[in-house]
Amino acid sequence: MVLLMVGVYFNQVWAQDVIYYGSDSNAVRQVQQKLKDWGYMKDGVVDGHFGWKTEEAIKNFQRKNGLQVDGKAGRQTLNAMGLGNLLQKAPAQTTYQSSRATSTRDETYMLAQAINGEARGEPYIGQVAVAAVILNRVEHPSFPNSISGVIFQPGAFTAVADGQMFLDPNESAFKAAKDALAGWDPSSGAIYYYNPVTSTNRWIYSRPIIKTIGKHVFAS
Amino acid sequence: MRDRRKITTWLLIAAFVVAGIWGFTQYNQKNDYRTFLENQYLNEFYSLLNSIEGIEALLAKSMISQSDEQMSLIFTETWKNADLAQNNLSRLPISHLALNETSKFLNQLGDFSYSIGKQTINGKKINDNQWEDLERLHNSSSYLITSLQKLHQDMIDGGAMQFGELREKGRFALGRASDNVIQDSLTRVEKEMTTYPKLIYDGPFSSHLSEIKPKGLKGEGITRKEGEKEIISFLGSDRVGEINQLSRGEGVVNTYGYEVVPYGEDGDRRAYVEVSRTGGKVVWMMDSKVVENVTLTMPKALERANNFLKDKGFSNMTPSYSEKYNGVAVFNFAYEQDDVLIYPDLIKVQVALDNGEIIGFEAQGFYVAHGERKISEPEISLDEAKDMVSNRLEIFKERLAIIPTEAKEEVLCYEFKGNFQDDTFIVYINAETGEEQQILKVIQTNTGDLTM
Numbered sequence: 177m178v179l180l181m182v183g184v185y186f187n188q189v190w191a192q193d194v195i196y197y198g199s200d201s202n203a204v205r206q207v208q209q210k211l212k213d214w215g216y217m218k219d220g221v222v223d224g225h226f227g228w229k230t231e232e233a234i235k236n237f238q239r240k241n242g243l244q245v246d247g248k249a250g251r252q253t254l255n256a257m258g259l260g261n262l263l264q265k266a267p268a269q270t271t272y273q274s275s276r277a278t279s280t281r282d283e284t285y286m287l288a289q290a291i292n293g294e295a296r297g298e299p300y301i302g303q304v305a306v307a308a309v310i311l312n313r314v315e316h317p318s319f320p321n322s323i324s325g326v327i328f329q330p331g332a333f334t335a336v337a338d339g340q341m342f343l344d345p346n347e348s349a350f351k352a353a354k355d356a357l358a359g360w361d362p363s364s365g366a367i368y369y370y371n372p373v374t375s376t377n378r379w380i381y382s383r384p385i386i387k388t389i390g391k392h393v394f395a396s
Numbered sequence: 397m398r399d400r401r402k403i404t405t406w407l408l409i410a411a412f413v414v415a416g417i418w419g420f421t422q423y424n425q426k427n428d429y430r431t432f433l434e435n436q437y438l439n440e441f442y443s444l445l446n447s448i449e450g451i452e453a454l455l456a457k458s459m460i461s462q463s464d465e466q467m468s469l470i471f472t473e474t475w476k477n478a479d480l481a482q483n484n485l486s487r488l489p490i491s492h493l494a495l496n497e498t499s500k501f502l503n504q505l506g507d508f509s510y511s512i513g514k515q516t517i518n519g520k521k522i523n524d525n526q527w528e529d530l531e532r533l534h535n536s537s538s539y540l541i542t543s544l545q546k547l548h549q550d551m552i553d554g555g556a557m558q559f560g561e562l563r564e565k566g567r568f569a570l571g572r573a574s575d576n577v578i579q580d581s582l583t584r585v586e587k588e589m590t591t592y593p594k595l596i597y598d599g600p601f602s603s604h605l606s607e608i609k610p611k612g613l614k615g616e617g618i619t620r621k622e623g624e625k626e627i628i629s630f631l632g633s634d635r636v637g638e639i640n641q642l643s644r645g646e647g648v649v650n651t652y653g654y655e656v657v658p659y660g661e662d663g664d665r666r667a668y669v670e671v672s673r674t675g676g677k678v679v680w681m682m683d684s685k686v687v688e689n690v691t692l693t694m695p696k697a698l699e700r701a702n703n704f705l706k707d708k709g710f711s712n713m714t715p716s717y718s719e720k721y722n723g724v725a726v727f728n729f730a731y732e733q734d735d736v737l738i739y740p741d742l743i744k745v746q747v748a749l750d751n752g753e754i755i756g757f758e759a760q761g762f763y764v765a766h767g768e769r770k771i772s773e774p775e776i777s778l779d780e781a782k783d784m785v786s787n788r789l790e791i792f793k794e795r796l797a798i799i800p801t802e803a804k805e806e807v808l809c810y811e812f813k814g815n816f817q818d819d820t821f822i823v824y825i826n827a828e829t830g831e832e833q834q835i836l837k838v839i840q841t842n843t844g845d846l847t848m
Contacts, residue, residue, distance in 0.1 A: 202817075202818060299655075299666065299668075299684075300666065300668075300682075300684035301655075301666075301668040301682060301684070304682065317499070317500045317503035317504055317507075318496050318497075318499050318500045318503070319486070319492075319499065320482070320483065320486040320499075321479075321482065321483075321503070325483065325486055328487075329486050329487075329492065330487065330488065330489045330490070331489075331492060332492060347686065347722070348684075348686065350722060351686070351721070351722040351724075354719075354721045354722060355682065355746075355756070358719060358726050358744065358746075359744060359758055360680060360682055360744075360756065360758055361760075362668065362670075362680070362682065364645045364646065364647030364648070364651075365647045365648065384646075385646075386645065386646050386647060387642075387643035387644060387645050387646070387653065388643040389642070389643065
């Protein structure tokens, strides 16, 4: 039996009169975003890549709006979506890729995890303070220059070392992370904190103390 | 009877064998992980060594290079290497204490190279102080190489690498090396590139200004009791139940800390407030309220925030950016004078989106930077400034603004907001020199616009 491998070859749609497989990812992304927002694409991802989920979502939209159901976002469909402007665009003259919206979700999540691991049970202000210390370290020359770098620096946080950090953070931890990212710093610029009752690190006691919040002493 | 004994014996033997096999596979697995981990560490170590050797060579070359282009290239390479080295260093399994100074050194080396690189691009020559700094930096990097190479030699000589050897010996070697590394004599420069997107101006420019004296706080020192009165006036007596004292704060602004139990609260909700010891102003406030149902729209929330500020005596505050998350809206306000938006005078207000209560307030930026300002006339006109902006940018908004620089100074600029393809950018043109002072990229997230 001879198995024929049929390579499916999608044409690049240059003139943008229909958004379909192989279309410019910019345009695809905009279509996907609308479909997602309106609930037509429940488990697809807005990634600029036209796949079967996108096609299905378009079909859903077309069905709901009395359009010809063919899974292609052509003139009528795009106009119905309010994306008529995509049709006018001439083929891209540069290869400039419009940047994806960088999500702050990963930073927020990481910070929330760290808060949950390090300051669970502390007053809300203590949680924001812990996140603020992490952010202060990012700015500070003696520490790594990224949030992940600071959190995962070997030996820096006990909750990271013993895996406590990997529990699912709660609502309050998320808000605390967001508040710290938005600029609230209840620690007044601290880059160290410790629990004087449980800390075994003697060096840290030599750091100038800024204040105490809950069980933690904050120092610079 | 005998049979049962036999079965039990066999069962026991089987159990032992299973346990043995399990133990053996666990042991192998552990070794695999250990090796993998150790390899990662070694990878970082070699990369570090490589980068520092690169830095040493580059700095040596910089001493004798004449051309501006060469210099610029050399320092850009150095900056890149310093950054990479710092990264590698921070991933080694060596205690932060031993690495502290070296890390600082690398960071400052990076910043310094960056700013010299920028300087030489603009044709400015390196002055004598900077030559001295360069020599010192070069010497420090040589020391570092020697220590690292010795460490490497030790590890090889030891024969088969023991797990944790890097950690043990490394701590010692790097601790010693850092004694020879010179820090504070380097001219202080802060990095310009931010590492994560933030709400504008709290944000790419704001950091913890530890040597700065607050300009906006004048007057007498106050007592704890007076602080409490200020809180009641700030929050409203209907909101305040009990006030408890918390720790004092020693930072850029010295404060008294308080915990406020809301009136009639029988749960965990608290508001935390810090009042400045000089002048008795509320520097920040944070309410731990959890918002369940969002019913307020952003424009309405903005109205509340605006009214709140006016009520507290802050006039001429213009909203600049906003964010919405977890049922709250955060608004950034900047002070406006003579049609110039002054970003360093920053106040943030958080509004609860269920009932419009003000549950967050942050004015440290404002109190540190705000003072009497005499704003000079721009040297170049709006049109001249506009010419300096790349014509690939479709500008849709323009105004004058004062922005902070990385050297913690303030600069008057024309602010142009525009689009390029599908991205939005903000370009600042220095109103005196016409130079492109700063470019920010607006990152649109589903919680608000951030800049990077």
